[in-house]
Amino acid sequence: MYCSKCGNVLEKKFLEKEGMINFCSSCNEYVFDRTNVAVSMIILNPDETKMLFIKQYGKDKFILVAGYTNPGESLEHTVYREMGEEIGRYPKSIEFNMSKYFAPSNTLISNFICKLTSMDIFPNEEIDYYEWIPLEEANEKIAQARLAREFVKEFFNKRKKLN
Numbered sequence: 001m002y003c004s005k006c007g008n009v010l011e012k013k014f015l016e017k018e019g020m021i022n023f024c025s026s027c028n029e030y031v032f033d034r035t036n037v038a039v040s041m042i043i044l045n046p047d048e049t050k051m052l053f054i055k056q057y058g059k060d061k062f063i064l065v066a067g068y069t070n071p072g073e074s075l076e077h078t079v080y081r082e083m084g085e086e087i088g089r090y091p092k093s094i095e096f097n098m099s100k101y102f103a104p105s106n107t108l109i110s111n112f113i114c115k116l117t118s119m120d121i122f123p124n125e126e127i128d129y130y131e132w133i134p135l136e137e138a139n140e141k142i143a144q145a146r147l148a149r150e151f152v153k154e155f156f157n158k159r160k161k162l163n
């Protein structure tokens with residue numbers, strides 16, 4: 001591993017209460033492991049009978065609208081910005097659903113349930129295809145997306161507990 005500031009090879013150095021931590025001797029600083037932060041959204045139509053799934057990057061599987069958090073942003077801000085950029089709509093409400101760590105991209109993803117005031121979508125060029133999926137078909141349609149299917153499953157678990 002290398003120092004992201006100066007490019008020096010990192011060494012291991014003992015830090016009290018932390019253990020052996022990467023250390024840059026030229027910056028004279030400990031370098032902690034970090035994780036990427038992202039959000040994904042279960043977007044509901046106004047009567048909450050459908051959710052919005054998309055296809056992206058030339059792949060033929062449904063996924064959720066999602067994106068990385070920028071430095072300085074809150075998770076809620078990321079949700080607003082990504083929805084504005086990708087589907088041209090802003091949520092009328094945002095509710096936390098669950099978070100999961102995704103090892104392949106070293107990313108902590110927080111999922112939110114977002115409600116819209118209409119079903120009008122204005123997708124940008126990043127979105128190949130979108131569809132409003134009836135809730136009864138949601139689990140099946142999202143089954144190929146490793147993380148999104150867990151978020152959708154949890155959405156239904158939460159709903160069951162309410163009823």
Ligand SMILES: [Zn+2]
Nearest residue numbers: 003006024027
């Ligand atoms: Zn350095």
